[in-house]
Ligand SMILES: Nc1ncnc2c1ncn2[C@@H]1O[C@H](COP(=O)(O)OP(=O)(O)O)[C@@H](O)[C@H]1O
């Protein structure tokens with residue numbers, strides 16, 4: 001398809017109301033492991049973040065890196081297992097997760113953004129006590145009942161120290177956050193990045209939380225493309241988790257939307273990170289993409 005000059009102009013003009021609406025607002029992006037699989041896609045995500053920044057939005061990135069952790073664990077002969085979408089994390093695994101997330105994935109994103117002229121600063125939840133955490137038990141639903149399972153050094157966010165983030169945002173930096181929390185005794189916790197993004201979006205009273213993933217959004221039956229859900233309200237979302245319509249890695253994502261909305265974020269969106277420029281398509285076009293989870 002070729003675009004005329006008029007088409008190009010109208011695409012830019014379509015973005016204008018959104019640029020005005022989001023100017024000076026904070027948007028939290030959860031950039032997931034499955035949406036980082038190739039360099040070309042990474043580059044497009046970085047371009048989107050740069051564009052947001054340069055039209056006056058305050059982006060905050062929380063990244064995952066699940067596939068990278070799984071890959072590294074495999075290299076050292078460790079199998080990964082998950083309960084309700086959360087990695088079972090023993091003492092050795094939490095060390096490896098911290099090394100991969102903070103040492104590798106975080107610095108790579110920071111580097112790519114800096115290369116694009118965006119002043120990015122990498123943080124883990126340990127920096128300036130950004131993410132205070134405590135142990136989290138996984139919840140397994142079985143029909144009408146549920147039970148809690150101990151999955152090791154997996155944490156949940158107790159408190160977010162927003163002052164470091166506010167300072168960085170006020171000084172025009174883009175914070176890039178690895179999902180590692182710190183416990184009362186300085187111990188590290190592996191936290192699902194969706195939950196971290198949710199807590200950060202809530203604590204910053206962000207305009208939006210965007211969760212990038214490896215599927216178009218939420219389906220009533222994800223094997224049937226005709227069952228796509230564009231808008232999901234809180235009560236339905238809770239029922240879908242309970243009934244198993246939403247399963248596996250989608251559970252933390254939808255729970256993240258619920259938490260962010262409860263804590264004061266404006267809107268939440270689950271979008272396809274495999275799609276080129278999914279972020280700007282969601283923010284700057286009238287139709288948007290993906291599933292929005294709203295109050
Ligand atoms: N109702 C649903 N709609 C869409 N995806 C679902 C649903 N229930 C479970 N899933 C699964 O959740 C996956 C997304 O979670 P995950 O792979 O962990 O994402 P990420 O790696 O991006 O954090 C989808 O690829 C799909 O297999």
Ligand SMILES: CC(=O)N[C@@H](CCC(=O)OP(=O)(O)O)C(=O)O
Nearest residue numbers: 032033064065066086087192193
């Ligand atoms: C407890 C838990 O499951 N932590 C995740 C942290 C990384 C993550 O969330 O990465 P993605 O967003 O790429 O899935 C993990 O160990 O895989």
